[in-house]
Amino acid sequence: EPAPAAGPGPDGIDWEAEAAALEAGADPVGAAREGGKDEWDGQEDGRHEDDGYLDEHAETGEAGFLGEQDDSREAQKKRKEKGKKSGRRNGGACLLVALVLLGAVGGAGWWGYGFWQDHFGPAPDFTGEGTTPVQVEVKKGAVGGQIGLALKTAGVVKSVDAFSAACKAEPKCGTIQYGFYEMKKEMSAAAALKELLDQAGGAAIVIPEGKNSSEIYAKIDDKLKLQKGTTAGVAKAQVNDLGLPAYAQGNIEGFLWPTRYNIAEGMKPEDLLKQMVKNATEKYAGLxxxxxxxxxxxxxxxxxxxxxxxxxxxxxxxxxxxxxxxxxxxxxxxxxxxxxxxxxxxxxxxxxxxxxxxxxxxxxxxxxxxxxxxxxxxxxxxxxxxxxxxxxxxxxxxxxxxxxxxxxxxxxxxxxxxxxxxxxxxxxxxxxxxxxxxxxxxxxx
Structure with a gap:
């Protein structure tokens, strides 16, 4: 076959000439630049993206791209200084990587502990019988977690889950009555449950059947720790504001319905009287x-x-x-x-x-x-x-x-x-x- 024709190939480069120049020790890059234009990247300023590498190595006497290393004393000194800087950079980078890895491992461990605690560990709970007194209302019809939420909101128990667990383990939990309970803050869930059961409805006043108004007034005074005669005075002064029906003609006797009434902190006698009258009026509606x-x-x-x-x-x-x-x-x-x-x-x-x-x-x-x-x-x-x-x-x-x-x-x-x-x-x-x-x-x- 005939030898291929000399000269530039399809890509515009004469590869045979370049190889010959390389064997003769010439700089093909420099040769390419003699025309004032970088044929490698076509940029107008005549510089290639690797020129920084060539310049840096020229300063330290290191071998450049396919070049020979300068072994002069000055070049060795520059290479030594460069090595120290490079070592510091590499050491800092290693330390940073180590810290990142350590943080990642620690974070994963903490997340794992939190996940285990949330899904498999015991619910957060206080210990002991509590600290400062606080009154908590258990709403009518409230059960289990609803009672636990009321206790947690008042600062009695540490978590609803802790109370729910204690409630689940105690068959009598379902017998808790609605009412106002004298509790303490920061009680263990078990202690709080026991207190609710022991108080059996919390602070309350029980009005027996057959008592007359004077006897009931005295009982209210005693329960609310009021001066004797206070409730009787309130009943007389506010008789028209207690909700009596017109047919009672202002006579409250018979309208103090006998039953159990919850006592809230700071309750006034008129609050109780109004509840009693309301209950009685509803009872008598169809008579x-x-x-x-x-x-x-x-x-x-x-x-x-x-x-x-x-x-x-x-x-x-x-x-x-x-x-x-x-x-x-x-x-x-x-x-x-x-x-x-x-x-x-x-x-x-x-x-x-x-x-x-x-x-x-x-x-x-x-x-x-x-x-x-x-x-x-x-x-x-x-x-x-x-x-x-x-x-x-x-x-x-x-x-x-x-x-x-x-x-x-x-x-x-x-x-x-x-x-x-x-x-x-x-x-x-x-x-x-x-x-x-x-x-x-x-x-x-």
């Missing part, structure tokens, strides 16, 4: 429509009769028979003449238990049911559900008299003679005298 079925005119009369029954009776199992006895007396003529003839109504109006002949003969006292016919003008106590239901659903019988011989024994009679014997037995058993003429107990002096 008007039921009154006629038992011979009464209004729901208020149902309330009055229930208040008498509640004050007279001791055993709820006897309430239905007592209710029928009262209704029989209201309907009876003859010797009874529609009169109840009960001590409790007169005692209520006088504010004392001891009664004498003058008291019982005083017709001006509308609560004197020995003289005045029918029901008294208002309730004499605050009855509960049992008494109201008994009035609306009385037993069937012809009784006209009853007397509570003991808390568990109420005697009923259809005739005055039978009743007279029962009263005498009761009076003497209690260590009192007996008025033969009036058939009534007397106090021995």
């Amino acid at each position: 008007d429509s039921q009154a006629a079925s038992v011979g009464l005119k209004t729901g208020y009369e149902v309330l009055i009769e229930a208040s008498i029954l509640q004050r007279e009776g001791n055993n709820p199992e006897d309430f239905a028979k007592m209710a029928k006895t009262i209704q029989n007396r209201l309907a009876a003529g003859g010797e009874i003449n529609h009169r109840l003839g009960m001590d409790t109504t007169l005692q209520y109006s006088l504010g004392r238990k001891e009664l004498d002949k003058k008291d019982m003969d005083d017709a001006s006292n509308k609560y004197n049911t020995y003289i005045n016919q029918g029901l008294p003008p208002g309730p004499i106590s605050n009855p509960g559900d049992d008494a109201i239901n008994a009035v609306l659903h009385p037993a069937d019988g012809k009784w006209l008299y009853f007397i509570a011989m003991s808390p568990t024994n109420t005697r009923f009679a259809e005739t005055s003679k039978e009743h007279y014997a029962n009263v005498k037995e009761f009076c003497l058993a209690a260590g009192n005298g007996f008025d033969e003429a009036r058939g009534h107990c007397t106090t021995k002096k």
Whole structure:
């Protein structure tokens, strides 16, 4: 085959000439630059991107690109100084890399611990019985985690999860009652749970059935640590602001519904009174429509009769028979003449238990049911559900008299003679005298 033609190839470079020049010791780069233009990159300033490398090595006497190394004393000195700088740069770079790696390993370890703690470790919890007192409200219907959130918000427990775990381990946790609890901050979850169970509903006041307003006022004063007579004064001054219905005509008696009331820190007596009136009014809402079925005119009369029954009776199992006895007396003529003839109504109006002949003969006292016919003008106590239901659903019988011989024994009679014997037995058993003429107990002096 014929030899290839000399001269530049398709890429514009004569490679044979370049190789010959290289063998002769010539600088092909310099030769390329003789024309004033860098054919390597085509830049107008005649410099290549590797020129900095060539210049730097020229200064230190090192071999440049395919060049020979300068071994002069000055060149060796420059190379030594360059080595020190390079060593410092390399050492700093190594230290930086080491620190980065150490930080990465440490961060990964911390993240791993946090992940384990969050997913598998015990929930954050305080230890001990707590520090400073704080009141916490458990809302009605709240359970488990909801109670735990209320405790955590108040600073009692450290985490909701800790309380939830303690609650899950205690079967009685589901019996926690709603109310206001006196707790302490920073309690262990187990200690907080035990306190909730021990307090059984927290700070509260319980109003029993059959108490009258004066007795309830005194109980509120005592519970709220108020001066004696405070609640009575508030009830009198704010009677028109307590929510009483119009038919009560400003009389709060009978509207202090007996039940358990939660006591919040700083609660005022009017707050309690309003709750009681609200509860009672709601309870009595449907009494008007039921009154006629038992011979009464209004729901208020149902309330009055229930208040008498509640004050007279001791055993709820006897309430239905007592209710029928009262209704029989209201309907009876003859010797009874529609009169109840009960001590409790007169005692209520006088504010004392001891009664004498003058008291019982005083017709001006509308609560004197020995003289005045029918029901008294208002309730004499605050009855509960049992008494109201008994009035609306009385037993069937012809009784006209009853007397509570003991808390568990109420005697009923259809005739005055039978009743007279029962009263005498009761009076003497209690260590009192007996008025033969009036058939009534007397106090021995």
